[in-house]
Amino acid sequence: MALRSGGEILVANLLAQRATLAFGVPGESFLAVLDALYDVRDRLPFIVCRHEGGAAYMAEAYGKLTGRPGILFVTRGPGASNAAVGIHTAAQDSSPMIAFVGQVGTDMVDREAFQEIDYRRMYGSVAKWAAQIDRAERIPEYVAHAHRTAMSGRPGPVVLALPEDMLASRVEVADAPYVEAIAAAPLERDVRAAEALLRRAQRPLVIVGGSRWDERSRDSLLRFGEASQLPIACAFRHQDLFDNRHPNYAGDVGIAINPTLAARVREADVLLVIGERLGEMTTSGYSLIDVPSPRQTLIHVHPGAGELGSVYQPAIAIAATPGAFLDAIDGAAARSGAIAAQAASAHADYEAWRTPRPVPGAVDLWRIVHWLDERLPADAVLTNGAGNYATWIHRVFRYGGARRQLAPYSGSMGYGVPSAITAKLLHPERVVVSWNGDGCYLMNGQELATAVQYGVAVVFVVVDNGMFGTIRMHQERNYPGRVSGTDLVNPDFAVLARAYGADGQTVEATDHFAPAFERAVASGRPALLHLKVDPQAITMNATLDGLRDGRPKPGLIRNA
Numbered sequence: 001m002a003l004r005s006g007g008e009i010l011v012a013n014l015l016a017q018r019a020t021l022a023f024g025v026p027g028e029s030f031l032a033v034l035d036a037l038y039d040v041r042d043r044l045p046f047i048v049c050r051h052e053g054g055a056a057y058m059a060e061a062y063g064k065l066t067g068r069p070g071i072l073f074v075t076r077g078p079g080a081s082n083a084a085v086g087i088h089t090a091a092q093d094s095s096p097m098i099a100f101v102g103q104v105g106t107d108m109v110d111r112e113a114f115q116e117i118d119y120r121r122m123y124g125s126v127a128k129w130a131a132q133i134d135r136a137e138r139i140p141e142y143v144a145h146a147h148r149t150a151m152s153g154r155p156g157p158v159v160l161a162l163p164e165d166m167l168a169s170r171v172e173v174a175d176a177p178y179v180e181a182i183a184a185a186p187l188e189r190d191v192r193a194a195e196a197l198l199r200r201a202q203r204p205l206v207i208v209g210g211s212r213w214d215e216r217s218r219d220s221l222l223r224f225g226e227a228s229q230l231p232i233a234c235a236f237r238h239q240d241l242f243d244n245r246h247p248n249y250a251g252d253v254g255i256a257i258n259p260t261l262a263a264r265v266r267e268a269d270v271l272l273v274i275g276e277r278l279g280e281m282t283t284s285g286y287s288l289i290d291v292p293s294p295r296q297t298l299i300h301v302h303p304g305a306g307e308l309g310s311v312y313q314p315a316i317a318i319a320a321t322p323g324a325f326l327d328a329i330d331g332a333a334a335r336s337g338a339i340a341a342q343a344a345s346a347h348a349d350y351e352a353w354r355t356p357r358p359v360p361g362a363v364d365l366w367r368i369v370h371w372l373d374e375r376l377p378a379d380a381v382l383t384n385g386a387g388n389y390a391t392w393i394h395r396v397f398r399y400g401g402a403r404r405q406l407a408p409y410s411g412s413m414g415y416g417v418p419s420a421i422t423a424k425l426l427h428p429e430r431v432v433v434s435w436n437g438d439g440c441y442l443m444n445g446q447e448l449a450t451a452v453q454y455g456v457a458v459v460f461v462v463v464d465n466g467m468f469g470t471i472r473m474h475q476e477r478n479y480p481g482r483v484s485g486t487d488l489v490n491p492d493f494a495v496l497a498r499a500y501g502a503d504g505q506t507v508e509a510t511d512h513f514a515p516a517f518e519r520a521v522a523s524g525r526p527a528l529l530h531l532k533v534d535p536q537a538i539t540m541n542a543t544l545d546g547l548r549d550g551r552p553k554p555g556l557i558r559n560a
């Protein structure tokens, strides 16, 4: 066996785990890794980014799309600090990710040497596991363990610190084998009990969410939905798990939930929850389901046993992956009386909820998103961050089937740009649309340079209302007329895009969107569409003045 540097061993072990992309910003702390990556740049390209926050989001999105950990490389203190937003998002979104962080040499550790941080303490409460590799011969063990940890149970981020001298040292060691997420399957007894509860239910509802889904388990969900005829809703920002055009689709249980769907959740007698944690956003602030004893009979299926009963005490707790549960349950056996009619009525409510309403201004997001819904192919990817601008796509766009949604369950701004770059790198043949607010876009707009550098032809949309609109909305409700810290003076985003070497167009009327979008797609290059929307169109239902006056405008409903 040959002597290899720590950097070479690390890269060989990432290849052994079949990593296909790595993201990061370089630092002198991990030169040995960069050097090892040079030799395998065709098999494991290092996507060099402009900010570690963007790189970390890109790695997180890789985890969401592939189910394998997104690989991130960042340097010591400053790099590790910039990356925090993506590591936190991987934690809240239950996405597998491994963040490799540079570390000072072991000869000077614990002196607060240049940029030194103890990452075990820094990330101890955010990451699933935070550790430091002190000996190069143990790299294969740590990398395999990190993969298992990131993917198994409830997936999440792992942080591994890499002392500089460890990476440069040369040792003989064998690579670790390829590892997979630990399977988790239900007991037969529990599945039969769940079927019996569903069969007797008068108002059953299924909510799906979380991670550890794949194409096969999505197909199984579709078959389960057809055989059982149960209404199926998707949790906050997990709208792509079930085909939104399916007659059993009941809508998304998230922010600004359809009131009729909220009532269905509240009034359900049996709630089958598959893969979803039932977090604050999915439960409307823990109001749809009582803590700790739900009125609904709760069947909770989650791959992480630690999630079950952590907030809600279920009637049946099943520690299983969504796929294993769906393989075990017999949809036909769970079918009950007049439930198909309820599913149809829930779907009709969903369709009514996405029907356009009048909004002020020349650029109407209702109509634009309806157009996108009709226009985008069956396998398109649509990404977004956090802000009121996102509610239009959450409410109007129909995900599911092969259409994918990349959106932060963590509610973190700046996600729409980097996640779209990952999607297009992984799926160059798909149309990828990155949907951003003006505030959101500028949190990671610098990654447009990354898109240009790698020729990643995403269509970036910027919905510009000249403010941090979501916060302004809360401000007008709570402190009417006192605008503080929410106004924005923005650049000309189309000119900015062109300065980066991308295409840039301005859209000032609804009808201009479609041709601009077609030109953007046809360009085959990264392209940005700057949508100038009326600040009055602050939510899908209410105007700014309406919020300020405390009453709805004629024809509009207050409070999205």
Ligand SMILES: Cc1ncc(C[n+]2csc(CCOP(=O)(O)OP(=O)(O)O)c2C)c(N)n1
Binding pocket: 386, 387, 388, 389, 390, 411, 412, 413, 414, 436, 437, 438, 439, 440, 441, 465, 467, 468, 469, 470, 471
């Ligand atoms: C990283 C981060 N910082 C701050 C917030 C708080 N926040 C949520 S939405 C929002 C405003 C978003 O502004 P914009 O992208 O312009 O969307 P708009 O609401 O105007 O449509 C802010 C500041 C957040 N969610 N994430």
Ligand SMILES: [Mg+2]
Binding pocket: 387, 437, 438, 439, 463, 464, 465, 466, 467, 468, 469
């Ligand atoms: Mg805005």
